Amino acid sequence: MPSILSISGVSKTYATGFTALKEVNLDIQRGEIFALLGPNGAGKTTLISIVCGIVNRSSGTVTVDGHDINKDYRAARSLIGLVPQELTIDAFESVWATVNYSRGLFGKPANPAFVEKVLRDLSLWDKKDAKAITLSGGMKRRLMIAKALSHEPRILFLDEPTAGVDVELRQDMWEMVRRLREDGVTIILTTHYIEEAEAMADRVGVINRGEIILVEGKAELMRKLGRKQMTAELRAPLASVPDGLSHYALELSPDGTQLTYTYDNQSDRPGVASLIRDLEAAGIQFRDLDTKNSSLEEIFVNLLRQKP
Amino acid sequence: MNLRAAPNFRAVWAIYRVEMARAFRTVLQSIISPVISTSLYFVVFGSAIGSRITEIDGISYGAFIVPGLIMLSLLTQSISNASFAIYFPKFVGSIYELLSAPVSYLEIVIAYVGGAATKSIILGLIILATASLFVPLQIEHPFWMLAFLILTAVTFSLFGFIIGIWAKSFEQLQLVPLLIVTPLTFLGGSFYSIHMLPGIWKTITLFNPVVYLISGFRWSFYGKADVSVGISLGMTLVFLAACIAIVAWIFRTGYRLRN
Numbered sequence A: 001m002p003s004i005l006s007i008s009g010v011s012k013t014y015a016t017g018f019t020a021l022k023e024v025n026l027d028i029q030r031g032e033i034f035a036l037l038g039p040n041g042a043g044k045t046t047l048i049s050i051v052c053g054i055v056n057r058s059s060g061t062v063t064v065d066g067h068d069i070n071k072d073y074r075a076a077r078s079l080i081g082l083v084p085q086e087l088t089i090d091a092f093e094s095v096w097a098t099v100n101y102s103r104g105l106f107g108k109p110a111n112p113a114f115v116e117k118v119l120r121d122l123s124l125w126d127k128k129d130a131k132a133i134t135l136s137g138g139m140k141r142r143l144m145i146a147k148a149l150s151h152e153p154r155i156l157f158l159d160e161p162t163a164g165v166d167v168e169l170r171q172d173m174w175e176m177v178r179r180l181r182e183d184g185v186t187i188i189l190t191t192h193y194i195e196e197a198e199a200m201a202d203r204v205g206v207i208n209r210g211e212i213i214l215v216e217g218k219a220e221l222m223r224k225l226g227r228k229q230m231t232a233e234l235r236a237p238l239a240s241v242p243d244g245l246s247h248y249a250l251e252l253s254p255d256g257t258q259l260t261y262t263y264d265n266q267s268d269r270p271g272v273a274s275l276i277r278d279l280e281a282a283g284i285q286f287r288d289l290d291t292k293n294s295s296l297e298e299i300f301v302n303l304l305r306q307k308p
Numbered sequence B: 001m002n003l004r005a006a007p008n009f010r011a012v013w014a015i016y017r018v019e020m021a022r023a024f025r026t027v028l029q030s031i032i033s034p035v036i037s038t039s040l041y042f043v044v045f046g047s048a049i050g051s052r053i054t055e056i057d058g059i060s061y062g063a064f065i066v067p068g069l070i071m072l073s074l075l076t077q078s079i080s081n082a083s084f085a086i087y088f089p090k091f092v093g094s095i096y097e098l099l100s101a102p103v104s105y106l107e108i109v110i111a112y113v114g115g116a117a118t119k120s121i122i123l124g125l126i127i128l129a130t131a132s133l134f135v136p137l138q139i140e141h142p143f144w145m146l147a148f149l150i151l152t153a154v155t156f157s158l159f160g161f162i163i164g165i166w167a168k169s170f171e172q173l174q175l176v177p178l179l180i181v182t183p184l185t186f187l188g189g190s191f192y193s194i195h196m197l198p199g200i201w202k203t204i205t206l207f208n209p210v211v212y213l214i215s216g217f218r219w220s221f222y223g224k225a226d227v228s229v230g231i232s233l234g235m236t237l238v239f240l241a242a243c244i245a246i247v248a249w250i251f252r253t254g255y256r257l258r259n
């Protein structure tokens, strides 16, 4: 299936001389949820701004559903909805007027019933006559989303949608994103909350210093890079790890009461079962055993550490 | 035909409507204040000075200053309406939406300049109506009166749009109107005929573009002008063309809009 968004060889050097993107290549599949992860200043917003036509790229090409974003900008842009990182709304307009304005701006005929549905879905209907300036931060964020959805985009960019948003609203947003996906909308979100990518995304891209360093299916990524850890709570503290167990590279906690074994799914390190046997053979007794998968967050931190 | 490449009239309408709505929201500021200031001009200039200068070119002083007063407001309001309309979204950041929308530069200009010009034309007509309460008015060439009104409003709205795009701060936004436009308008023959000036000043005045606007506009009222009407019209069109050229250049280069 052809990708709905294709970015190839895109670089951006700002007027200050700073190069924010270096030869970025990225293809987004139709209907997927793609999470773009990266530290502050990595170039996430710059990349999104280029695709949406807010920032001019220095080189490279971008096509949206086959439409070049310059030659065929009307067709390309009318497919895209953008919820930017910053809360920027005309404070003196009413919610209703603002959202209808957005719809008109994107060339869609007035459709009060649809706009009403968008506002209801985002729990903004009872605020429809309120001026934007009287809304709380979370409501403003939802208003920005309503504006982006008002023109029925096929691709939705969410640039850190849940920054500064409380837990309940965050859940609502995830729910909304899933509903949109069911309707066939492609969603690209940036986030610093790794659990968000973990909970939502089909694929994850990691960008650092203007370069995409990894794009991978989330499950794939977890399997490939994911590590498991087993922690044994000891009955009696140890002074050091017995020599007979050195090939496990165990970590002993400073107080000597916990042994941690780290192994990944693919490595040829011996399995947990053999470790438990060897522990018992060495006369080490434990109260409890605990195993866990490493999260995307740990994977992410490791990745960035590997590529300075 | 590729329908998606068709002009986005809905966007033009959406922007235009929001701009007009802003005027209605601030109706006090947009309408009442010019009415009050025009009335004050009449009290001060019309009555106080008018009692000494009774007639210019056979027109009562009160009536003589009406076209100039309208032009004064038309110029300053067109510039401030249009410059603010485009500067404000730049300032709060909501311009992202305009830049990401399937709208051409031409459509953006038509919508914003159209909105600003409409507002100042309405304003000009309100001042005209207010003035008619103070002095008996006559309009000899109503067609040309409207033509000058519209041409000037459009030209200076374009000019304001340019300032709004160029400005990086509120100070800069007000700099050009304050330092250039206001002096030029006051020295443009709103309150006197340039024939009343001593020789050298009269020559200098002819370099002031506003003189031509006011003179042409006044001619449409009373059939009398400081400079010939053809030249007035020509100068207005030259200024309009210059503004269009600058706007076209801004958009070709993305100047100060897209990084």
Ligand SMILES: Nc1ncnc2c1ncn2[C@@H]1O[C@H](COP(=O)(O)OP(=O)(O)OP(=O)(O)O)[C@@H](O)[C@H]1O
Pocket (backbone or CB within 6 Å): A014, A015, A016, A018, A019, A020, A038, A039, A040, A041, A042, A043, A044, A045, A046, A047, A085, B259
């Ligand atoms: N207008 C600009 N002029 C010059 N440099 C810029 C401009 N905008 C962004 N940058 C620089 O480009 C780099 C990438 O910025 P960008 O906003 O894309 O990062 P980001 O990944 O979105 O970061 P964050 O997670 O903090 O939002 C940063 O170093 C930033 O300082």
Ligand SMILES: [Mg+2]
Pocket (backbone or CB within 6 Å): A044, A045, A046, A085, A159
């Ligand atoms: Mg960002």
